[in-house]
Amino acid sequence: MGIVKAIFAHPSGRIGGTIVGLYILIAFLGMAGITPHDPLMQFRVDRLHAPNAAYWMGTDLFGRDVASRLMVGIGQSFVVAFASVALAATAGTVLGLAAAWFGKGWDGLIMRVMDVLLAFPAILLALLIIAVVGPGTWTSVMAIAIVYTPIFTRVVRGPALSLKTRDFVDAARTFGSSRHYILTRHLMLNLVAPLTVQVTLALAWGLLTEAGLSFLGLGTQPPASSLGLMLSDSRNLMETAPWLLVFPGLAIMIGILGFNLLGDALRDILDPKTRRAVA
Amino acid sequence: MKPLLSVSGLHVGFGRDPRANEIVHGVSFDLAAGETLAIVGESGSGKSVTALSINRLVDFGGGRITGGRIDFTRADGTAIDLAGASERELTKIRGGEIGMIFQEPMTSLNPVLTIGEQIEESFRLHRGLTGRQAKAAARDALERVRIPDAARRLKYCPHQLSGGMLQRVMIATALSCNPRLLIADEPTTALDVTVQAQIMALLAELKRETDMGMIFITHDIGLVAGIADKVMVMQAGEAVEQGSLDEILDTPRHPYTKHLLSAVPHFEAGRAARRDYSRPKTPATPALKVEGLTVRFPVTGGLLRRQTGAVHAVDGVDFDLMPGETLGIVGESGSGKSTTARAILGLVQPIRGDFTASSNDPAKPERNAVQMVFQNPYASLNPRLRVDSILAEPVVASGRKVDAEIKQRMEMLLDRVGLPRNALERYPHEFSGGQRQRLCIARALMLNPSVLVLDEAVSALDVSVQAKVLELLVDLQHDFGLAYLFVSHDMAVVERIAHRIAVVYAGQIVEIGDAAAILSDPRHSYTKSLIAAVPSIDRRREHFTLDTRQVPSLVRPLGFEPPPAEWRDIGADHRARLEA
Structure with missing residues (x-):
């Protein structure tokens, strides 16, 4: 548990770690249905009610509880962000390792395809993919994963290229170690640190991209709840019911801040060049 | 006569608290013009830090001089305490009066500039030469370090020259302004043994030609035997023994010096070869x-x-x-x-x-x-x-x-x-x-x-x-x-x-x-x-x-x-x- 201790010893890691921990707890509660009210229940009499003791963050146009919907929304956004980053990290690692290991033609082919994907702005590429496949939760997971795969490929390929020429890899070859053993024990194990940092930062982008897609109506579909969708619903009622805008907006902002702070802290902790400064 | 360089009670530390993380604990030595001092020690003994403190390059590596004096006699006869000198004075002294050669000639030269441009830079900065004059001076400098065909080599980029040639270029650059003191930090460690011999011969010849003082840092006590006048042996940040070359080599007093002289393998022209095995007379299966x-x-x-x-x-x-x-x-x-x-x-x-x-x-x-x-x-x-x-x-x-x-x-x-x-x-x-x-x-x-x-x-x-x-x-x-x-x-x-x-x-x-x-x-x-x-x-x-x-x-x-x-x-x- 050294890493957790190190995160909480780091000034921005402490804040980021707390925020992310809190969000994960909220997401679990939201997904498990442990919310103040049923997020889909419409309390007709209390439509557009300002925050009070019963409705902590007020109610929306249909009289649904904003706090409950926010919890479910965070859960939904986290599922999409985690699933898409997990896919992107896996695909990126496999492609990056393949490019570094096989080199030559494979390296050229894989990296040029990644360059093409990177040439598009993230949200535009995601829009394009959804426009082709059609909107939905799993489409946005796929779209976000494809958008972030090139970043992981690059993060893996660079260090893998240099690890491949290290003496301990040569030593492994002299023992006759299998390719699988060298790739997993000698390359992957040394890539854990840069990948962890990248995953944390990618989660922040994933969260934002998901919110963007849902805001545009291409992500999570109503009546399910998601942070982007809640923002989108609030935009005509900004003046009469500002709480509809403020809470989901803050939730997105603080969440991204949390992941970024945690990512920065992990980068400091796991990078041997700055490790001494932290300890 | 006043010595060229006199270091007394030098303390150097690193990090945020230089006094707590002290690397060099009170080193003193004198160096006269035309003399060569060899600082010998193993890695971590503080020998490089001591030498880098003299031209205060140690400041750029996060080091601080926490005590002692470094008195250096300048070309015009005035004395200056380098331990307390300002960065502006130091810039003039570095290169101009104190030259330095590093261990890795391959990484000490800029790979995208020709070696001519890099030597000329030193002449421009310290002697104010320009254009053709600087070029001629650079060619002379290369000839001085016995680089054959110097005029043509000026147009070469570092990757076109071997390690030994590059180290000669580094020496030429360091000597370009006739420094009164040359600091050589393991200048031959990265080089092959025959090239090392050439560089050592060159340094010995240059030393005879000029009246330059030299500080030679090395881990190999055998290497300095041909060039040093005085030897200082360092261990864990302290000078455990100093004296003339013959004193140190023939009658070492400190146990660490004795250890360095005896534990270290010295080449003995076959007399130290192992005799615990002889090939079988009858043909056997080789391993x-x-x-x-x-x-x-x-x-x-x-x-x-x-x-x-x-x-x-x-x-x-x-x-x-x-x-x-x-x-x-x-x-x-x-x-x-x-x-x-x-x-x-x-x-x-x-x-x-x-x-x-x-x-x-x-x-x-x-x-x-x-x-x-x-x-x-x-x-x-x-x-x-x-x-x-x-x-x-x-x-x-x-x-x-x-x-x-x-x-x-x-x-x-x-x-x-x-x-x-x-x-x-x-x-x-x-x-x-x-x-x-x-x-x-x-x-x-x-x-x-x-x-x-x-x-x-x-x-x-x-x-x-x-x-x-x-x-x-x-x-x-x-x-x-x-x-x-x-x-x-x-x-x-x-x-x-x-x-x-x-x-x-x-x-x-x-x-x-x-x-x-x-x-x-x-x-x-x-x-x-x-x-x-x-x-x-x-x-x-x-x-x-x-x-x-x-x-x-x-x-x-x-x-x-x-x-x-x-x-x-x-x-x-x-x-x-x-x-x-």
């Missing part, structure tokens, strides 16, 4: 037999990247290695000695040649019979694996399960190489360089090989650690009946471990045979120059002569085959290649 090993790397050129030639890295190497015997392979960088070792391990593909290894135990698969220990103990262990996983790797690779028997072997080998058993649960970074190399040796022995290839296995270690690892290797050889293929550039080390020696030059063996015979009576001209270049305390009164011969290019046209070697037998086990 490793190499025949006609040839490794070539293609050279491509032109638009279509067609192969235009090949680098003949290893050209028809034959030798055999008996069980319990050590064959030392010596040669300079680029001679193909490491490529030979790597080809035997299958790390590079030979285009031709056979090698057969026979193992101690006939039931064992043949491919595990040869194992290797690499040069850099820091790079050859995966930092993320625990020692037990590291030792288990060869076992896993050979397709066996890690069971109680293997665990037992791990513990036995750790005991044998002198590491504690609890090392199994630790990570490589918790060990020192020497301990890591012991781990590498233990790992190589996991599969009970019959041949161990040691590629510069002790070159990255400190001198006294080197001696201990060599002792360990000799013990292991007796216990396990190992055959060693010991690749090294260091003649003194090879003399201590090898029974037989093969001298490799330009990809070919030029002389092979009994170690004592070759080292005491070299016959091939290359072997002779290699041995003559080894610095030695015994020969400190001899003068080095300058030799500007360059190693021939190994790039040959397509389809070139070297003529078959003709050999001359000199002794029972000593033969040399005939020279054209």
Whole structure:
């Protein structure tokens, strides 16, 4: 548990770690249905009610509880962000390792395809993919994963290229170690640190991209709840019911801040060049 | 007379609290004009920090001078305390009055500028020369360091010159403004032994020509014997002994100086060669037999990247290695000695040649019979694996399960190489360089090989650690009946471990045979120059002569085959290649 201790010893890691921990707890509660009210229940009499003791963050146009919907929304956004980053990290690692290991033609082919994907702005590429496949939760997971795969490929390929020429890899070859053993024990194990940092930062982008897609109506579909969708619903009622805008907006902002702070802290902790400064 | 430089009570520390993290604890010495002081010590002794404090380059590495004075007499006769000088004054003194040469000539020069531009810069900054004048001065500077064909070399970029040539360029740059003090920080450590001899000869000649003071930092006490007037021995940030060269070498008083002089292998022209083995008279099965090993790397050129030639890295190497015997392979960088070792391990593909290894135990698969220990103990262990996983790797690779028997072997080998058993649960970074190399040796022995290839296995270690690892290797050889293929550039080390020696030059063996015979009576001209270049305390009164011969290019046209070697037998086990 050294890493957790190190995160909480780091000034921005402490804040980021707390925020992310809190969000994960909220997401679990939201997904498990442990919310103040049923997020889909419409309390007709209390439509557009300002925050009070019963409705902590007020109610929306249909009289649904904003706090409950926010919890479910965070859960939904986290599922999409985690699933898409997990896919992107896996695909990126496999492609990056393949490019570094096989080199030559494979390296050229894989990296040029990644360059093409990177040439598009993230949200535009995601829009394009959804426009082709059609909107939905799993489409946005796929779209976000494809958008972030090139970043992981690059993060893996660079260090893998240099690890491949290290003496301990040569030593492994002299023992006759299998390719699988060298790739997993000698390359992957040394890539854990840069990948962890990248995953944390990618989660922040994933969260934002998901919110963007849902805001545009291409992500999570109503009546399910998601942070982007809640923002989108609030935009005509900004003046009469500002709480509809403020809470989901803050939730997105603080969440991204949390992941970024945690990512920065992990980068400091796991990078041997700055490790001494932290300890 | 006032000394050129007088350092008294120098304290240097690092980090946020320089007093708590003190590296140099009160060093004092004097240096007169025209004198050479050698600072000798092992890594971490504070010798470089002391020297870098004099021109205050230590400030840029996070160091602070926390006490003491550095009095330097400037060209105009005024004295200045460099410990308290301002950065503006220091900029004028650095380069102008105190020159510096670093260890790595390859990284000390800017790769995208020609060497001419880099030397001219120094003339522009400190002497205000411009245009043609600066160019002429740069050419003179190169001629002064005996670079042949200086006018043409000015237009070369650093990658077009060899390490020795680059170090000469660095010396030319450092000397460009006639500094009154030259600081040389291990200037020859990265260079081959014959090139090292040339650089040392050059420095000695320059010292005679000018009235320059010189501080020479080195870990090799034998190297300074030919050049130093005074020696200061440093250990753990303190000057444990100082005195004139002869005093230190002939009557050392401090135990550490004695240790440096005795524990460190010094070259003794074959007298220190091992005598614990002799080749069997009757033909026996060699542990490793190499025949006609040839490794070539293609050279491509032109638009279509067609192969235009090949680098003949290893050209028809034959030798055999008996069980319990050590064959030392010596040669300079680029001679193909490491490529030979790597080809035997299958790390590079030979285009031709056979090698057969026979193992101690006939039931064992043949491919595990040869194992290797690499040069850099820091790079050859995966930092993320625990020692037990590291030792288990060869076992896993050979397709066996890690069971109680293997665990037992791990513990036995750790005991044998002198590491504690609890090392199994630790990570490589918790060990020192020497301990890591012991781990590498233990790992190589996991599969009970019959041949161990040691590629510069002790070159990255400190001198006294080197001696201990060599002792360990000799013990292991007796216990396990190992055959060693010991690749090294260091003649003194090879003399201590090898029974037989093969001298490799330009990809070919030029002389092979009994170690004592070759080292005491070299016959091939290359072997002779290699041995003559080894610095030695015994020969400190001899003068080095300058030799500007360059190693021939190994790039040959397509389809070139070297003529078959003709050999001359000199002794029972000593033969040399005939020279054209």
